Amino acid sequence: MTTAPPTTASGPGPYDAPAPHGSPGRDTFALGLPARAPLLTRRAWLALISLIVAAGIGVPVCALVLPQSSALHLSAYTMTLTGKLMCYAIAALALDLVWGYCGILSLGHGLFFALGGYAMGMYLMRAIGHDGVYGSSVPDFMVFLNWHTLPWYWQGTQHLWYALLLVVLVPAALAWGFGFFTFRSRVKGVYLSIITQATTFAAMLLFYRNETGFGGNNGFTDFKRIAGFPITHPGTRTVLLLLTFTMLVLSFIGARAIVTSKLGRVVTAVRDGETRLMFLGYSPLGYKLFVWTVSAVLCAIAGALYVPQVGIINPGEMSPGNSIEMAIWVAVGGRGTLIGPIIGAFAVNGAKSVFTAYFAEYWLFFLGLIFVLVPLLLPNGIMGLIGHVMQLVARRRKNG
Amino acid sequence: MHSLTTLAARGGRAALCALVLLGAFAAPAHALDRADVAPLGGDDFDAKSAAIDRLIALHDAASLALLKALADDSVNATDSGEVLIQDADSARDAATGQPVAAAVAANAQPVTLNNLLRSKVAGALSGLQLASPDVDTRRAAIADLLKNPDPAMKPLIDAARAKETDPALKKRLDTLWAMTALHNPDAATRLEAVKLVAARDDLDMYELLRPLVAKSASGAWNEPDARVRAVAQQGIDALNGIQRRSQIVGTLFAGLSLGSVLLLAALGLAITYGLIGVINMAHGEFLMIGAYATYVVQTLFQHYAPGAFDWYPLAAIPASFVVAAAVGIVIERLVIRHLYGRPLETLLTTFGLSLILIQATRMLFGAQNVEVENPSWMSGGVTVMQNLILPYNRIAILAFSLFVVGIAWAVLTKTRLGLFVRAVTQNRRMAACVGVKTARIDSYAFAFGAGIAGLGGCALSQIGNVGPDLGQSYIIDSFMAVVLGGVGQIAGTVIGGFGLGLASKAIEPFWGAVLAKIAVLVLIVLFIQKRPQGLFALKGRSAEA
Numbered sequence: 001m002t003t004a005p006p007t008t009a010s011g012p013g014p015y016d017a018p019a020p021h022g023s024p025g026r027d028t029f030a031l032g033l034p035a036r037a038p039l040l041t042r043r044a045w046l047a048l049i050s051l052i053v054a055a056g057i058g059v060p061v062c063a064l065v066l067p068q069s070s071a072l073h074l075s076a077y078t079m080t081l082t083g084k085l086m087c088y089a090i091a092a093l094a095l096d097l098v099w100g101y102c103g104i105l106s107l108g109h110g111l112f113f114a115l116g117g118y119a120m121g122m123y124l125m126r127a128i129g130h131d132g133v134y135g136s137s138v139p140d141f142m143v144f145l146n147w148h149t150l151p152w153y154w155q156g157t158q159h160l161w162y163a164l165l166l167v168v169l170v171p172a173a174l175a176w177g178f179g180f181f182t183f184r185s186r187v188k189g190v191y192l193s194i195i196t197q198a199t200t201f202a203a204m205l206l207f208y209r210n211e212t213g214f215g216g217n218n219g220f221t222d223f224k225r226i227a228g229f230p231i232t233h234p235g236t237r238t239v240l241l242l243l244t245f246t247m248l249v250l251s252f253i254g255a256r257a258i259v260t261s262k263l264g265r266v267v268t269a270v271r272d273g274e275t276r277l278m279f280l281g282y283s284p285l286g287y288k289l290f291v292w293t294v295s296a297v298l299c300a301i302a303g304a305l306y307v308p309q310v311g312i313i314n315p316g317e318m319s320p321g322n323s324i325e326m327a328i329w330v331a332v333g334g335r336g337t338l339i340g341p342i343i344g345a346f347a348v349n350g351a352k353s354v355f356t357a358y359f360a361e362y363w364l365f366f367l368g369l370i371f372v373l374v375p376l377l378l379p380n381g382i383m384g385l386i387g388h389v390m391q392l393v394a395r396r397r398k399n400g
Numbered sequence: 401m402h403s404l405t406t407l408a409a410r411g412g413r414a415a416l417c418a419l420v421l422l423g424a425f426a427a428p429a430h431a432l433d434r435a436d437v438a439p440l441g442g443d444d445f446d447a448k449s450a451a452i453d454r455l456i457a458l459h460d461a462a463s464l465a466l467l468k469a470l471a472d473d474s475v476n477a478t479d480s481g482e483v484l485i486q487d488a489d490s491a492r493d494a495a496t497g498q499p500v501a502a503a504v505a506a507n508a509q510p511v512t513l514n515n516l517l518r519s520k521v522a523g524a525l526s527g528l529q530l531a532s533p534d535v536d537t538r539r540a541a542i543a544d545l546l547k548n549p550d551p552a553m554k555p556l557i558d559a560a561r562a563k564e565t566d567p568a569l570k571k572r573l574d575t576l577w578a579m580t581a582l583h584n585p586d587a588a589t590r591l592e593a594v595k596l597v598a599a600r601d602d603l604d605m606y607e608l609l610r611p612l613v614a615k616s617a618s619g620a621w622n623e624p625d626a627r628v629r630a631v632a633q634q635g636i637d638a639l640n641g642i643q644r645r646s647q648i649v650g651t652l653f654a655g656l657s658l659g660s661v662l663l664l665a666a667l668g669l670a671i672t673y674g675l676i677g678v679i680n681m682a683h684g685e686f687l688m689i690g691a692y693a694t695y696v697v698q699t700l701f702q703h704y705a706p707g708a709f710d711w712y713p714l715a716a717i718p719a720s721f722v723v724a725a726a727v728g729i730v731i732e733r734l735v736i737r738h739l740y741g742r743p744l745e746t747l748l749t750t751f752g753l754s755l756i757l758i759q760a761t762r763m764l765f766g767a768q769n770v771e772v773e774n775p776s777w778m779s780g781g782v783t784v785m786q787n788l789i790l791p792y793n794r795i796a797i798l799a800f801s802l803f804v805v806g807i808a809w810a811v812l813t814k815t816r817l818g819l820f821v822r823a824v825t826q827n828r829r830m831a832a833c834v835g836v837k838t839a840r841i842d843s844y845a846f847a848f849g850a851g852i853a854g855l856g857g858c859a860l861s862q863i864g865n866v867g868p869d870l871g872q873s874y875i876i877d878s879f880m881a882v883v884l885g886g887v888g889q890i891a892g893t894v895i896g897g898f899g900l901g902l903a904s905k906a907i908e909p910f911w912g913a914v915l916a917k918i919a920v921l922v923l924i925v926l927f928i929q930k931r932p933q934g935l936f937a938l939k940g941r942s943a944e945a
Contacts, residue, residue, distance in 0.1 A: 105744040178925075185928055190679045190743050194879045195925065201876055202918045209914055320876070324751050331748060364759040371752020375745035376738055 037260045039253065048249065055245050063238045079237050081353065083309040085346050086244045090251050090302035092329040092341035094295040099327065100335030101259055102291045103271030104188070108196030109299050110323035111203050112171040116300025117313040118207075119170055121220035122154060123163030124231070124308060128224045140222070141215040151213045160227055167304040168297050175296030176289060183288045188274070197320045207315035219314025226308050237309070244305045248342070251298055255338050258294065267291050325367070331374050334383030343382055432462040434481070434495045440470075440511050441477025448517055456524045457555055464528055466494045470521045476508035484508050520550060527553040530560035535569070542572050546579075554580045575600050579608060587625040594628050598635025601642060603786045609635050646785040651905050657794045659901025660801035661863070663894060664856030666878035666885075667808055668849035670893040673882060674825045675845045678736065678746040682754040683878070684871025686850045688761065689727055690720035690857025691866045695770050702773075710775040716858055724854025727757075729847040736846065737839070754871070761868040769867035778862060797859045804855050809890050811848065821845045880924055886934025895935055 040048065063074040091113050098104045125139040132140045138150055156162045178199065182192060210216035229236045258264050269277045270284045277284060307313045316322070325348070333344025348370065355363040378385055436454050439447035452470075455463040469475045469485045476484045476491065483494040484505055491505035492498060513521065522544075529541035538560075545553060557577050564570045578596030581589050594612065597605050612623040612632040623629050669683045697716040701709050731753060739746045774793055781791040812818035820841045823831040832838045860870065881900050885892025900920060907916035928934075 099744075103744075105747065107747075181925060182928075187928060190673075190677070190747055191883065193744065193747055194679055194876070194883070195928075198876050198880065198921050198924075202921045205914045205917055324748070327748055328752075331745070361763075364755050368752040368755035368759065371755065372735055372749050375742070375749050376735065379742075379745070 039256055039260065052245075052249060056242065059241055059245075060238050063234055063241075076232070076234070076237065079234075079241050080309055083237075083241045083244050084306060085349050086241075086248050087302045087306035087309070088326075088329065088349055089342040089345040090244075090248050090305070091299045091326055092333065092345040093248075093251055093255055093338065094298035094302065095326050096330045096333075096335050096338065096341040097255055097258070097295045097298070098292055099330055100337070100341070101264065101271060102267050102288060103274075104288065104292065105190075105193045105327060106196045106292075106295075107193045107320065107323045107327060108198075108200035109296070109326050110320075111196075111200035111318050112175065112296040112299040113303035113306070113326075114203075114207075114313065114315070114317035115171045115174065116167045116303030117307040117317060118214055118220070118303075119157075119163055119166035119300070120304035120307045121223075121313045122157040122166070123160055124223040124226060125220050126154075126158040127226060128222065131224050132222070139215070139220075141210075141218065142213075145210055147213075153213070164304070167300050171296045171300035172293050175293045179289045179292040180285075183285050183292070197323065200318050200323055201320050204315045204318035204320075207318060215314070217314065219312060219316075220307075221312040221314075223308065223311055231308060231311070240305070240309050244309070247301060247305060251301075252338060252342070255298075258291070259338070263287065263290070328367075328371055328374070330381075332370060332378075332381050334381030334385075336380075337383045340381050340383040347382065432458060432460065432466070432495050434483075436463075437466065437483040437494050438481045440475065440483050440494075441481055445514055445517065448513070449520065452517065452520055452524065456527065456553065459528055459556065462495070462497060467521055467524050467528070469494075470511070470513065471518075471525060473510065475511040476505065477511050478504060478508045482508075483511070523550045523553060527556040530556055530573075531563070535566055538564075538566075538569055542569060542576060545576055546572065550580070582608060582612070587628065590623075590625065590628050591631065594631045594635065598631060598638065601638065603639055603643060605635065606639055609639070642785075643787065646788045647909075649785060650788050651909065652902070653788075653790055653794070655902035655905035656798055656898060657901070658905055659898035660798045661856075661860065662874070662877055662881045662901055663801050663897030664797075664804060664859055665853065665874040666881035666893050666897050667804065667890070668852035668856070669878050670882045670885070670889070671808070671812075671821070671852070672846055672849040674889070675821060675849075676736070676740065676746075676842060677743050678739075678750070679743075679879060680736075680849075681747060681750040681875060682731070682757060682871075683750075683849075683853055684873075684875040685754045685757040686724045686728060686853035686871070687857035687860060687874060688757070688866075688868065688871040689724045690854030691772070691861040691870055692761065692765060692770070692857075693720040693723040693854065694858045694861040695765075695772050695866055698772055709773075710777060713775060713858070713862075717855060720854040720858035721851040722854075724857065725847040725851030728850025729843055731850075732843050732846040737842065740842075758868045758872075765868070767868060769865040772861040772866050774862055793862045797863060800855075800859050804852060805890065805894055808852060812890065817841070817844055817848075821848075880921070883928065883934060884924060889934075892935050 059074065062072050063079060066073045068075075091109060094112075095106060095109050098106055128139065130137060132143075134140055134143045136143045138147060142150070157166070178196075182195060187195065206212055207214050207219075208217060214220070223231050225231055226236065226240075229239075259268070266277070266282060266284075266287050269282075270287055274284055303313075303317075329344040329348050330341045331344070332348055333342065334340030348367075351366070352363060355366055374381065380387070432455075436458075437451060439451040442448070452467070455467055466475065466483075466485065474486045475494065476486050478484065482500070482504070484491040484500060485494050486505070486508075491500050491502075491508070493500055526541040526544040527550075529537050530545075532538050532541070545557075554577075557573065557580055561570075561573050561577050564573050575596050578593035581593040582597065584590055584593065594609070597608055609632045613629050613636065614622055616622050621629065623632065665684070665687055668686065669680060672678065672680050672683070694713075694716040697719050698712050701712040701715070735749055735753065736746060739749055778793045778796055781789040782795070783789050810818075812821060820831070820836045821844075823834075823836055824838050824841050824845075828838055831841075857870070860866075864870075877900065878897075881896040882893060883896070884899060885894070885896025903923070904913075904916050904920050907919050911919065
């Protein structure tokens, strides 16, 4: 926040207005907000729209029309990988919203991701119907446990709309409840990070139990169909991939709308000086809760899109390590920017695919090195590096 | 005879005892005859059992020798019903003691016993030792019989009871008698017996008392006399009380033991967190390093000084401290120092460091767990109550954790370094202003915290698996201990560690380990609602606190 000049007695006091307004009567100084940044610049809109068009036409053509022999043909592997990376990108965007803009480093976003995935997985398990190994009306793992009826929380999950509702509501409720209790008692910084990590750890232990009713160790897998379409069919895959892409674009625009709004400014102020903001008369609780809940829901949606494409969800997704990896995607891409986390998610996970395929043993070393070197050498990530280079180029051009 | 008596001391069922007993049971009423022993050669186990009972009732020299031979598997029987005791190269008739012809002995088959009869024979030999003039032999015999009381021993026990003079042994004999008299047809005897059994306060007596208060399938009481039932019920209630108490003590000890482990893991964390405001996610890996240092020291001792193996912890404790502290100081100098003031990034960086350390350990020592052997004085345990054995290694670690807390306390409060550490923890800038070299203090304190974690690893290696992932499982719990206790406070960490350990173990019997963990976590989140700074907060007026 800019330092506020002293207000006179007649001027608007900090208690009159929650957000400082410019007072039109004075032209010596304007106490107010600069104009709201545009949602996207004209060039960015252009680039985004052309990307949408290219993906909207290119993906179906490459996946369905081109023959398998063609070099441009999208194989099932490529589509799964791309879909997975885009889901990770949405999750990274969600994490950036709280970390990059609100200063809350969550090491438990994997929990929301997995909860979304589990809600979707419940529907997918029910959609198997009687085609499971045991041909029973309950999912196979319940047959193992000798359960004959569905537990109460499985009621209604045979409807896709209800599962989608769960995808949004369950993580939202959990995030709101958790956020309410922790933010209210002003838990922040590393304290909060560790508590989020402990939460996802506890949830992982809970989901590993068979009696919890979510398939224990193995989680959900062996899905057959979604909304009546066979789940491994290339057409279904294409639709899912395009849906994920749409979701990614929408969340990007949505996040951009949030961070450029007035609310977004207050959220940024929470990040930069929460105590000072409180002295100015704001209560950060509502702002933090809003961003935190939105972020959790976004993450859950990413998880819900992830499960039908990857075909499995198990409690391993909730392991603390997974959530910490999400943070490194954001750090690598550059937090506090919206394009950064998307780049970071693609870069780190792309590297992971390459490493695990060719030198699996060194992946942990490499990942560890990223964790160590990025905060040391690239505090603002790839986006920071790009900005730095652009500045250099601009200065050269100016001088030369 | 008396010279032999001394030789028989503590000898259990050695052959010498048999000779001793020759004197003890002189002049039997009936001699052993062939009809008594013949069933032993047959196939009917019930008849064999009856024959053994008869041998016990007779308890003369010949029957004793036969029992002894039965226990040694050196009894043969011929088809014509002769029972022979086979010595090294000759055989003699069990009933008459006369040698038999080799031709007869060659045709004899060994007498077979089932497990039930075997224990009966063993019990009988113990029973016969009850009359030994040697106190130790009698004591051992009573102890044997108490483990496995047999109503058939009653005549021997009755005889011994009448003669016993040692008051302690007399008391135990009374119990023994009571255990064999529980099914006596006389209600008054049974009542007396039940009273004695109940008075033993021994959990093994459950099995004897429970049938007395149960009903048989037809709905009738197994024990017809109401007075006997009431006394038995009282005895069962008393035993339940004992069991409950031992459970409580056991839970308490398990909680303290878990707490001591958490304390060792959390103590170093509390110091570095208090000082630098950074959660060191690689802290668990310092535990792991300490454990591996112990492993290396142990292996060196095995190879070069197997004689001094029991003393390897004396070398392993300083080694684990030094190695972990050295790694700590390198990490602080190379990485963490450059991230001061950026706590969240430090969190991620230290996580990366933990990944690197884990992977490096995997490459150096392999991904499998390595085996760290306890020194011999640490194996086994002390029986404090029935059903409750406290393992020595757990006790040692509990003591060790208190020792480490003592060291940390002494360093922080009694040394100049500790003074500086406390000053920097409380107010970094002010400390720098009065000339404390804060950067150097950070290094030392970080190394000290890492070294304490190394000590924790040394302790953990004695009770659990040592593998590359050792540290991962402790980081969350130990941070919870720090949160609970308050940052940068040794007392807080001690209370936090033990509190967490006790709470987890107290909940576990009811909900299971996983739900206990979740419950503890929820409790902590609720707790920091009330006391965001933990139990022991540093008092200050900073708005950012």
